[in-house]
Amino acid sequence: MDEERVIIPIGPQHPALKEPMNFMLKVEGEKVLEAIPNLGYNHRGIEKAATVRTYIQNLYLAERICGICSIAHVQCYAQGVEKLLEMEIPPRAQYVRLILSELNRLHSHLLWVGVAAHEIGFDTLFMYLWRDREIVMDTLELITGNRVSYGFTMLGGVRRDISPDMAARVKKEMKTVRDRTQYYKKMSSNERSILKRTQGVGILKPQDALALCACGPTLRASNIKWDVRREDPYLAYNEIPFNVVTSDGCDVLSRMIVHYDEVIEATNIIEYALDHMPSGSFREKVTRRIPAGEVVSRVEAPRGEDIHYIKSNGTDKPERFKVRAPTLGNIPAVCKMLSDSYIADVPIILAGIDPCFSCTDRVTFVKGEMGKGWIWTQEELRRYANRWYQQR
């Protein structure tokens, strides 16, 4: 055992991680030699629970896989079940869902940039971003009536329609959000103290990003143009013009820029969709029993590719419901970024992948897959951690 090396446990209760997760950092001075993730604190067993519930009940369970990307998960699930039913939801419902998905992305991205600012100790920016995020929350409240769990996406459509009044207000708000975001983007890419903390930090090279199966903004910030909305269009995404934003910095700063750009892009999408909404019904009746079959469904959640696999056996309950949330896909990448960084950079790097462990942990456990050069065994590490906590 090397005495000079200190192990800092980050988590499970730690302010840098809004959710419980455990990272063991092996440090030497201020340098991190290695990071070992330990998920599972948020494991609830949703996949098992889904198999004893009806498809309707699972709608709400899927929404609560994650409170931030609730629309994305429920959209992915509903889309899968609708495919099993071989039905097309009405075009108007598709647009309403699309608008909701983008609003979801807006609030999630603004939230993330705020959290990132907090991690680098820039609380003022955090406060401003969250203040402006409330505009988006108000919009969501206006459309759905609720702030976080909307209960809005139903099998076969949506629960409520967007009235012209609402549309006008949403459009007005989108302009404000876009202006503010443009300002923040300009500010963030010029403010010296932000640049110092984010530029060249948490490098993920394009080839590593591909090899480690990263997804979402993390991948796009490594200059790889890959977006489920473009590659595998769902809803009405193939009817709407939008750009897949990339940035070639491969560091935290470019992740920030990608988030800002996606916010701007999302406001444009919402405005376009509101202008081009087809008329007609917004909901269709759906039977309770779903025909047997299997389906893989995926959407671009705010954090990246979200993929659901549903297997049905012809009853009103699914036989297997599998969720892969984007954060899990980005964990190997974040371990790569963490090695050889500074302790002070750990929070921002961790935050850099926009982690959402509640999505991730619904079934998964990770425990130190970075074995190389590690002088402690897993067992020793665990014992050390236990001892450390007992002393407190």
Next chain:
Amino acid sequence: MEHELLRNLRKKVATEKYPFIKKKPPEGLRGKLIIDMAKCIGCGLCVFDCPAGAIEMIGKGTAADLKVYLDRCHFCGQCAESCPSKCIVYSTEFELANFDKKNLTIEFKRKL
């Protein structure tokens, strides 16, 4: 950034003085649920569809009473969706904080 700070110094504070000044709840906010027992036909669909098991049925059919556990309710609105006689309504009352869990159970009894 300094400019933005000074601008905010002049601007009105964004805070709403919530518990003292209350704003109108948005339309469609799902708060505490209310069941109109006069309309209830006792079909039990709400109990069947509730994802959290927050509604309990005491007795059977048209004579049944309903018990709602607000500490389990997720305010998802599925019961109101499923109810064939549309007797479940969500009020906009969301200030439900309570010191005792028992107070969060509401019973809806039929008037005889």
Next chain:
Amino acid sequence: MVPAEIIEFLSVLIYPGFIFIFTLAFFYEWVDRKFVARLQNRYGPLYAGPGGILQPFADFIKLLAKEDITPRAADKTTFRVTPILMLALALSTLFFIPTAYTTAVSWFEGDLIFVTFLVSILVLITLIAAWSSTSTFSTVGGIRVVLQMLGFEIPMTIVMVGPAIVSKTLSITNIALWQYTTGHYFAIYQPIGLIVLIICLLAEIKKAPFDIPEAESELAAGWITEFSGRKLALIRLTTDVELILAGALVTALFLGGPTGPFGIPSVIFFLIKTTGVILVISNLRALFARFRIDQMLGGFWKYLVPLALLQIILVTLGVG
């Protein structure tokens, strides 16, 4: 006739001693919090007293009344003594800087050097406090405190010498008085020195962007992680006293101390000037992201030390 000893005793105890300083400490914490909140477009403390002015006092009383835990792994004696020692040190430093009157409670030729010394000791005690709690977060926090000191100590001392050279005295009180009598305020004649001193003091009192030892998102609460109850109350009070210390030092060395025209009591000038300094500090706190320890050290050595030296060279050349 009240004996002189009693007057001296009372001046240490009440005015401008402990009670005055504590009240001022709470007031300045409130000013700081309120101003930062306002910059962030929110209210900040609001319901404890008018405008939340009693908030720091409420925090203090609450902490005093809380359970005081000493972790089993901690070095008990050191752990208990250090918070008291810190407060005592911060207070005694303040007695050498003019606050309520134009002269400090105690002063002698050379107290400028003594104050620099006390400030360094304060930092070292912080390290001991952090070390004695033996948790990983505190230890790393404590190491960062000292690393940070390596950065700010040198430029701070250098720029503090600037006014001393010109006014040809090593006493803070005399420097302040000299400025008033000659009308030669160093804030105007040595602006570089003023800026460097404010930045160094920011690091000294561990406020953002140099709150590296307490970085919440990296190290829980850094070196104070393990302190609770009364000890935490004392530590918080120390931080507030240090805030006054920073304000008073800048006021005395560069703004002429608690002096002013029209025969208005000097304490009024002191309050106005220090509040000004503290508003500047709060503004800086809201303006920047936290630096990384290596960036902070590098920055201090690369930019602040040369700047401080430049100021001294200018002073010796007769400019300033």
Next chain:
Amino acid sequence: MVETKESKTGLLERLRNSIPQEWILSLKAPEPRRIFLSVKREHFKEAMTKMLKDEEITHLSTITGVDLGEEIEVIYHLDKSGTILSVKTTTPKSQPTLPTVTDLIPGAPLYEREVHELLGVAFDGHPDLSRLVLPEGWPPGLYPLRREISIENIRSALEKAKEEKKVG
């Protein structure tokens, strides 16, 4: 071999031509951009290697394990420019083992661990499949996603494990 709809990219055609018939159990594209390919267990690794190389696939979305009763089906969801290629293979439930794909896809270890932990499939050649940690005190050999395990089973097993710990 069933085929309902043609895939847009022509991937289906290429797969049909490149992979030997005797390796394949079924190959279908039920809807655009979704391909399900079922491979015999003994040829799984070969097929996987060949496909990844021929089609230059790098992205593995996830690995799903499904308990079919007698067998456990493991599905690898690969992405080829917008088309999800789901490669299925099965392994007997009595002794579930499969070759690892971590040497082909560096991003796969987590997914394999997940399947290992929740369904008990052992992956040969995986660098670190040691004890996977459900909460501390999780009874060994209890795989929550297996069909015969009900939630009540798990609860009672957990209770039992807790009591044993107390006694021991």
Next chain:
Amino acid sequence: MNVVKWARSKSPWIIHFNTGSCNGCDIEVVAALTPKFDLERFGVLLKGSPRHADVIVVTGPVTNQVKERLKRVYEQMPSPKFVMAIGTCACSGGVFKDCYNLCQGVDKVIPVDIYVPGCAASPEAIIDGAAKLLKKISG
């Protein structure tokens, strides 16, 4: 004695603990601290160390994995300490009622002082809960 009660009710420092929630309540807790709602009006500060906190804000249905940690964090807090269960999951487990890895609510592990149901409990509901709790503390 009244001064102490007053001080306590004016200065509740919170520590936020996520015990496996869906993040919905967590973002709402954080949102309650930001300009629009600004809990600091009540003297609330978010603290990183349990040693500094008076109120532990628990969100989530308490997974088996996190149960021990929750207990430990609760024990590390100096008394008097208060527990707020935010959100329906923290109150009873709610929609996760038959997930196998849960304790079904915070009160199964540590005593709860106030329950704030809601999914997710909106910042207003959280402030309402906090105000009720503070009223109780001040007696």
